Amino acid sequence: MQLTLSTAALSEAEGDLLVMPVFEAEIADAGARSQAFLAVDAALQGALSDAAAQENFTAKAEAIFAMHALGRVRSRRVLLVGLGDSSRFEVEGLRMAAGRVAKFAAKTNARSLTFALPDMPIDAAIRAVAEGLLLGGYSFRAYKTGKAAQSPTLTEAHLALPHGLAPTPEMEATLQDAIALAEATNWARDLVNTPSHDMTPTILAERAVDMAREAGLFAEVLDRADIEQRGMGMFLAVAQGSVQAPKLIHLAWKPEGEALNAPALSLVGKAITFDSGGLSLKPSEGMVWMKTDMAGSAAVLGAMKAIARVKPPFPVHAWMGACENMPGGAAYKLGDVLTSHAGKTVEIHNTDAEGRLVLGDILSLAAADKPALLIDLATLTGAIAVALGLFNSGLFTDDDEVASAILEAAGEAGESTWRMPLDARLRGDIDSPVADLKNVGDRYGGSITAALFLKEFVGKTPWAHLDIAGTARSKSERGYLDIGASGTGVRTLVELVRRRAAAMRSVD
Ligand code: BES
Ligand code: MN
Ligand code: ZN
Secondary structure, rough: OOOEEEOHHHHHHOEEHHHHHHHHOHHHOOOOHHHHHHHHHHHOOOOOHHHHHHOOOOOOOOEEEEEEEEOOOOOOEEEEEOOHHHHOOOOHHHHHHHHHHHHHHOOOOOEEEEOOOOOOOHHHHHHHHHHHHHHHHOOOOOOOOOHOOOOOOOEEEEEEEOOOOOHHOOOOOOOOHHHHHHHHHHHHHHHHHHHHHOHHHHHHHHHHHHHHHHHOEEEEEEEEHHHHOOHHHHHHHHHOOOOOOOOEEEEEEOOOOHHHHOEEEEEEEEEEEEEEEOOOOOOHHHHHHHHHOOHHHHHHEEEEEEEHHHOOOEEEEEEEHHHHHHOOOOOOOOOOOOOOOOOEEEEEOOOOOOOOHHHHHHHHHHHHHOOOOOEEEEEOOOHHHHHOOOOOOOEEEEHHHHHHHHHHHHHHHHEEEEOOOOOHHHHHHHHHOOOOOEEOOOOHHHEEEEHHHHHHHOOOEEEEEOOOOOOEEEEEEEEOOOOOOOOOOOHHHHHHHHHHHHHHHHHH
């Protein structure tokens, strides 16, 4: 999809759809209408407001009203999309509305549209609409055949600046950043949606290396022998029940000159390409989506793709331990005691608590380089979805400043995130009678004991953990989300890097 900024008068815009986002008040009260709405309604001789009222369109969030333009404006159809109550409006509402528009365009075979940017800070509007259209236009069709395999028809979208505003290089840069971010997110979604037989640890590593080469990032992939040599006993144990070879993937953005020595950011992503549960086998209902158990690594990889464009003045590392969790003859067993990369021993009480084992080893490896901040993203526990529902990711950290920075970035990016307590009183739940730790706690606070387990492997490095088990996949079509991978995490990480880059540049 080609996106451009446009200064054309709305009534002169050519194409299939003329899209106008509207608040509830603009429908209820003619006096509250924007200049854009008034102008287009006038061109339609009042037919737009009349027809919308007749159809009981109230502009609640994401509601859509479409009518033929009757030849009174250049576009074939005029579309109103609801933004809901203006007093409770957040930029994310505009992103979701734009996503809905892209889906409407796909269903009605529209090829081109003009989207009237609402009257609000222009950079935020450009970002939200561009991201919403591109994310909403995504659907995963790689395994469809025939008509269903065809790409959506929408190939051209013009973002119309409010009357009197001329495009600036900053606006153009904002647009290009938003396009890159949405494309990186859609790329991450593809990784997650691809079934596990076509997204093995080896293939995931290949995708990562290909992306890194294209984006200009450092990349290395280590094999089983290297993982053994590094003493990553937990990672190896999880991998040993599968015929697929594990891969340790390391990508890095390395800035030039002095910046190479600046405090680094390290990102870690859970990369279980299929989680059967191992010998603690999952029931089919729980297993059917477990190709998505590498969504944390997909988020990290998508973010790295975008970060290569941001070019922050500090190094950013990405680490992933890719493997399958399978119940093969060589599988690790309940009661086994593993020795971790950090040296701590772990008694296995459930082979389905595999993510924390692999992550524990990867976190201690990443922490050895002493980054300024270490963040992991993981589809770690079903318990996080029980606690928070499917709309919020869970954030765990002992560091209040890190928590604020991540929550602010997530808020700006439109990825709802809620802080969870890393409550040390639950630490006793993962004591083992035999080893230093066991890999599961009590049923209560399951996402917290999982986070406390990870904490054992980061030492003194400032660290945050995002449990995205509830948010990595959408169960329904909603706003810019399709059923399947959401790509969650990419936008938060990139926003966080942008903010850290801006803060460091302002100090120089
Ligand atoms: N990958 C799962 C967590 C998960 C569940 C992700 C649902 C997405 C949707 C993880 O490896 C797992 O199986 N966790 C167990 C932990 C339990 C055995 C302590 C869980 O949540 O049941
Ligand atoms: Mn599991
Ligand atoms: Zn898992």
